[in-house]
């Protein structure tokens with residue numbers, strides 16, 4: 008019976024030649040095992056079955072029945088002296104408020120989960136924690152362990168903690184400066200997370216002291232900068248990128264949100280905030296573009312109802328775009344950490 012060591016050289020060669028944003032340097036032999044005509048691709052980051060379609064576009068690969076196994080690796084982070092307890096911590100940030108940072112956090116988290124990862128969400132947006140609205144359970148108080156750790160809510164299989172579960176509406180906004188940074192760190196540390204592959208942190212918007220201190224204290228693997236395409240948002244997105252660079256946190260990518268308005272009646276696409284602004288910023292800053300999500304009424308309605316599209320209409324074309332962004336994020340985290 009053929010084993011991984013016996014994988015034909017022609018197959019390994021072909022895999023190494025594959026080029027895709029998920030595999031910028033091809034697929035290494037160590038990710039592939041072969042038994043007879045069954046081949047298994049084990050990926051160290053979350054990705055969807057489209058990967059197998061990519062393989063099957065190569066003639067040699069078509070001789071095998073492919074299986075995909077997702078086993079995300081916990082990568083190095085910004086606090087090498089701390090134990091890697093929370094999987095890969097990814098901060099989702101925006102220089103400007105209201106661009107869709109919380110929506111992106113929720114939807115990237117659900118998409119990563121649908122790609123086979125164990126995912127947590129930490130809502131650290133002190134100015135207005137909106138994750139409980141988007142994922143439900145807004146009025147369910149948190150439970151505590153005997154040693155006083157917060158037990159995260161289970162929302163659609165995600166482990167979720169939010170300042171919104173601890174404070175009454177409006178209370179959070181009075182936190183400022185060092186008090187806010189300390190509260191955020193406590194929220195991170197005093198939550199009893201079950202094993203995770205990815206922990207997505209919804210940061211407070213902006214690039215001030217609170218964000219900088221918090222970013223410096225967390226064991227961060229990468230940062231996503233969410234922006235809308237217009238110039239005022241892009242200028243703030245660039246400030247965000249500069250802030251993370253200053254503290255040596257890799258930028259995993261820019262996510263352009265509200266890229267165009269999509270008419271639900273006729274499908275016409277109107278770039279109301281300008282065209283490709285986030286894409287240009289990503290190119291100029293030499294960071295990956297994770298996606299261009301449209302402004303879509305059904306996305307907002309689903310989030311407002313606490314039933315994101317990925318849970319209520321997973322076959323929607325928008326969900327496909329979100330899963331693509333999530334796999335690009337997972338791959339970017341991996342490749343940047345291995346550089």
Ligand SMILES: Nc1ncnc2c1ncn2[C@@H]1O[C@H](COP(=O)(O)OP(=O)(O)OP(=O)(O)O)[C@@H](O)[C@H]1O
Pocket residue numbers: 101103104105106107108109110111132135137212264265300301302303304306307308310311
């Ligand atoms: N692509 C989109 N299409 C339609 N509505 C969207 C889209 N992205 C976000 N929204 C809606 O815009 C509003 C603001 O989004 P969200 O709360 O995610 O922004 P934010 O950047 O986190 O804001 P804040 O600065 O308050 O933290 C929400 O009602 C959300 O449902």
